[in-house]
Amino acid sequence: MSSAVPRDKAKVAAASIAAERRTPTVVLAAGLLAAAGFAVPWVVGSQLALTLMTQAVIHAILATSIGFMIRQNGLTSFGHAAFFGMAAYLMALNGKLDAMPAELAVLAAIAVPAAFAFFAGLIIVRLPALSFSMLTLAVAQSLYELMLRWRGLAGGDDGMAVRLPSRLFGIDIELFQAPSSMFVVSWCALVAVIAILTLVARSHFGVLTVAIRENEERARYVGYHTLVPRALVFALSAAVGGLAGVLFALYNAFVTPGALHWSLSGEALIMAVIGGPQAIWGPALGAVIFFVVKNAMGDLTEHWPAIIGAMLIVVTVLLPQGISGLLNRLNRLNRRSREAGKA
């Protein structure tokens, strides 16, 4: 450990110098996108559209967290709702018990899932991919069963209201519950998450974890610790899932065991994969598209599951790399033809 620290430090320093060159671009792009978000409530007047967009964005954050895990670790979580629901319930339970200020609870609701994932990850990221998936599912379903039975404090399947103070981080709590302002909050959170994850992915750490994903044994022979970085990716992913849960709890002010159920994990996974997890932003795009399509189909017919299912099959068969894969390919073709044009 003691010998490893300086060596790692040197590498991190080298990597961060390399990343610094690109950092301003990412930050600038994120800033612009976030700013664009502020304009949306003015352009979109409809409360209905805004509330749907807010919920789509919260789902997009959850899908992003799953996608990041797939991209960096090559592991698929079937139980990411665990982190989402854990965070939402932490907010709700704190509101009931008044254990700490709500601001601290927000941080705890992100930190606790992350810590949980880190320590669980130290044991389970080593497992075969499918076993890992099933264990994440097992953890999430156990939490689901726990909350379903915990009637005293958490209301069992009736769920519990999230009691919040009148101000959070100095901001009127109403703003977290009105669609127009909450859209901006969620949007900025999503943009920040994607920006941070992009920087992480480009950093030495990100490159290292992808290398481990490709060939763990080689990375180990070269002399890297392979376990801790992968557990850290899991933790980071859980933190993002937790953030989505916090936003969900703030916006809905109500949480039920459904927030932990495997059908939510499954839906978020679908979003991530149709979006294409090879791009950090892919799952978010997939989430918004899935959310909007499901919503529109639900309006049209009660046979929406058949339509969604058929579309899912067609889209995955035609675009196994997801939508981001398609866009990237188009982009590359475009660039190549432009270069050809120049020559």
Added chain:
Amino acid sequence: MIDSKRATFLGLSAVAVSAVLATSAWAAKEPLKIGVPTSLTGPYSQLGDEVKRAVEFAVNEANAAGGVDGRKVEVRFLDTEAKPDLARQQAEKLALEGYNIMTATIASSEVLAIGPMLGRWNALYVATVTKANDITGKQCQPRLFRVNRPDYSDAAVIQPWLATRSEAKWAIVAADYAWGRGSGEGFRNAAAATGKTVVSENYPPLGSNDYAAFIQKVLDSGAQGMWVALAGRDAITFARQAKQFGLFDKVTTAGISFTTDGTVKVLGDVVKGINTIINYSATLDTPANRKFVSDWAKAYPGDSPTNFGGETYIGMQVIFQAVKKAGSVKPADVAKAMAGGTFETILGTQLMRKEDHQLVGPNYFGIVEAVNGTLRPAIKMTVPAQTATPGPDANCKL
């Protein structure tokens, strides 16, 4: 010849004029838009279907009679899959689209998720089949109403029935979630009050596939009677397996939501002779109900309203009458007309308590038996409204 032609002409023009008048009257007044966030798909879609038919029946009936308060009634259904967060999302959508008088959601957790938002959405909600006490108790809301019997009302019915029974030793089989646990507790209290003993308590997890372990435990406990609080799929799976073990032949069985019109239709002879709390039954012999049941049979030939259908129809009656009384479709006005008002329902004249927004109605006990050749739960004992709906719930502060 001429006369008959003229008569036809006059008749037709009368129809045309009245149609024009009706449409123009409708056009003049804002329509009554009812939103129904309910289970169209997923595990509870059968119950969703029952309430949907009742809502559609009530809406068609009202429109055929010239609307409510001279307004056309429009209705929109959205699927909640019985998931609370989706119910909240769909209810918000309905409210923002103007369908801000809502009703007929399936699960209590869904209604509890919708309740706190009603003020913000400027909407109103009438619960018709959801039983959690909290809806008109701890979590009551100014815009939240309920017309069906809550859990505490069912508990209040057990005791008078149990007092008539000779079986001394009882077992409980109830679903392991808030409702089942509550019902088990209600039964335990009733047993204590009537000098019976509970020898075996079983709380199978929701959605169990195999009840053999619990059935065997009841058989081994020496119980002479059994109280069952299982619903939907759980009820059917349990009943089928219990029958195979001969359990129903050995112990007197009674329950709540266990043998509804829906499950009896599916199970048939398996559940013949089982005692049950009945919140509503098409067999109820009052003039208002007889008319409802015969009109229903005209709209849906060969069918009669189920318990959930009947309760939902009561909800629609209350909404229509409140709109008429308020002369408005604004949720705030309708809520004002609803709270403390009395309503003519198929179960008689009922008061919507202003203290907790619970409709005060009677409750029933009966048995599954053949009525006109069809097996169904039939009413044997009526518990009057004063006993059946005690309260107002002290936990509710409006």
Added chain:
Amino acid sequence: MIQVINGLVYGSFLYVLAVGLVLIFGLRRVTNFAHGSFFMLGAYVSYAAAAHLGFWTGMIVSVAALAVFGALLDRFVFRPLSREEPIVTLLVTFGLLFVLEDAVRTIWGKDYISVSAPEALSGSVTLFGSQFPTYRLFVIAVAIAVALGLAVWLRSTKVGLYVRASSVDPVTTAMQGVDTDRLSALVVAIGTGLAGLSGTIAGPLMALSPSMGGYIIIDCFIVVVTGGLTSFTGAFVAALVIGQFHNLGLVYVPEVASVIPLLIMAAVLGLRPQGLAGPRK
């Protein structure tokens, strides 16, 4: 004692369904989330067929229909996708799940359906001084028949040898000249056929509804993972162990019974990451 037999019944039932998943996973490396829907479809097909032709013919129709469905599925979905990441196929099975549930809901309606046991099995026998339904013994018999049938087929036929080899290492087996595509079609067909069989035997045990697959699929996956993903013996042992402990849990510690299968899986994977009988890396 009678409770142990009850555990055996549930374990047997889980085995018949789970071993189909093992077959499909072994050859195609597909995490088939639609397996619960195949099970559900099997239950409805046999219910519909039994209404006209009786329980036994219904069972045959259901197994045959699901097997044909499986072969088509393999040819037109799993084979074209076999070069993609497993997660892509997983998503397709999610899509199938949606489509099948909705199709069944449209064809057979939203009402629950309850099926009677066939005449010959509807009675009961006396077992350890208690009355025990004959039908439940039949479920155990079906599982034993399936296990024996598979064992004989896998151990003593050439095709069975290929299947075992392919399950362990599809790439090498294909290189050695085995037509894995044809083999897969056969194996997937048997896997879905077994889902049809388990759907049929579930009829007299539980309520039929379009969403019934969701109540069983998780337990089924737990069995497969605990058993070691590609091991037929592992699935057999895991199903019986999990069925047994689940049932004993319901008897003695009902509050935590529903997480017992999850705990068993976690414990097994903690001690042996490859599962009970999975191949060592």
